[in-house]
Amino acid sequence: MINKKVVKLINDSRNIAILSHIMPDGDNIGSCLALYNSLIKMDKNPLVILDDDVPEIYKFLKNSDKIVKPEKEYEFDLVIVLDCGDAERLGKSVKYLKNGNVINIDHHINNTRFGHINLIDETAAATAEIVYKLIKEFDIQLDIDICQCIYTGIVTDTGQFQYSNTSFITHEITADLIRNGVEPFKLYKVIYQNNSKEKIKLISKALSTLRFDYEDKIASMIITKESFDTIGAKDEDVDGIINFARDIKGVEVALLFREIDNGKIKIGFRSKDYVNVNEVAEKFGGGGHKRAAGAIIDGDLDNIRNKIIETVIDVLRR
């Protein structure tokens, strides 16, 4: 599926920008650096520009320290945007789009096709999968550094080969990455065995508030602003905590109520099998997907918890 035009355009260019979305994740960093390291091997002059800092856990990836902020002006022959559903998500880096031909490479289903060439494969589990296929078209050998970048993109965007985007192609590519030297347990250690102390304390605190409703089909937890501040937690420490509630036997809907400011509550919604939590979140001005959604509401924590739980019970009763 890799467009020959894309390969030719890259081969014919020398100064190449690589851009991606704000708040970088494993697929974003992994894809950018896999491409960067490949272009270096091809004697090109690539530059990865990202608005935000590289998260600590991805700094082991080769040349992560070469990534720059969107501060200076550059001359580019070609701009490649990776893993970015629309141009707005580029943040300040959006300004480089005018610098040359734009190749937009992504796997998000709602990609707005903002590039001059758009290489969109919604069946790919990660943008790193598409980048892998692209690199295979180049006249270079895969090496362990490139493969570790691709592996990082795949393992993080599939939730460890778990989400419904995981296909046989995902596993075939992963097999090839291991054949080229990737040692999965070493990468798992770096990526997944690196929780902050604050995160663990926040998990402990949240679990202590676990409440079950409607024959244990609903499990909810709260995080008060006070406990968040006392622990000294960061926003990213909240990631994944709601899954502890969802992953309990018999639970269909999990809810996490987080007081982000006095009188301002952020609600996370997850469902396991059949409840459309996007619908519930929309009732409260939020949204998301069928099995994962969110909303922010003004009000008192306990009142909101009760109100949302009542609404979910109504949906479960249908």
Added chain:
Amino acid sequence: MINKKVVKLINDSRNIAILSHIMPDGDNIGSCLALYNSLIKMDKNPLVILDDDVPEIYKFLKNSDKIVKPEKEYEFDLVIVLDCGDAERLGKSVKYLKNGNVINIDHHINNTRFGHINLIDETAAATAEIVYKLIKEFDIQLDIDICQCIYTGIVTDTGQFQYSNTSFITHEITADLIRNGVEPFKLYKVIYQNNSKEKIKLISKALSTLRFDYEDKIASMIITKESFDTIGAKDEDVDGIINFARDIKGVEVALLFREIDNGKIKIGFRSKDYVNVNEVAEKFGGGGHKRAAGAIIDGDLDNIRNKIIETVIDVLRR
């Protein structure tokens, strides 16, 4: 690597026993049922005999309800033992070994080769991998039921494609299972999103006891008999709790002190990168592996916690 003799022996037999170790896990149940379902397709008369009950989460696997206890006497032409390092781990089912030719199929490095034919591949991530290769030699098509059994064995014995046993072959086989209809996210849901309420309460309780020592390189937790009993937890609910301590950034050694009886403490040891916890556990009459070990000591919970932590500090100081 599949022995032609094994394939011929199976093809020439009709009444076939399938045995495995006590305290069944995903690889044990998955391997047994993958083989069972294949032999049924080949018009054989197989029987899976296991000492213990099938864990709830594996009951979705086809024909898990046909598994019997080692109660009656049977006539067998052939006995196949799966995933069992030595004959003693068969429990009461060991008695069926005398009923016929024994094929011993396993991936444990220390397998005692107790069969008449031993098909041991220590490089296989799971016995299910070897069973997959065996089934490919049979004159039947893989179907989704067989593939789900093999997938279950692989995903559980590799810790979700994480452990160092995970090879490119593991991923190639998994790709083929998905090609044959396995939907990973559905199996993850059954296997990993099914925690007991008691387990979550136990995690919450254990995390609340988290203590850091020696520049946060040691993280330890306790579970008292009182809290275990109050929660109404089961032994299996303790599985994996120690990983919360290990998976914290900067932690090298994680310890879990569980009071299994008054004055009887079970200690779990885990290390991340370099400490040989097997050595530490051996000092206290226990043992295990370099990165995961255990011991049981008589004494007072707090005293033992302090003593063990001191010993670990000595090791870290070296």
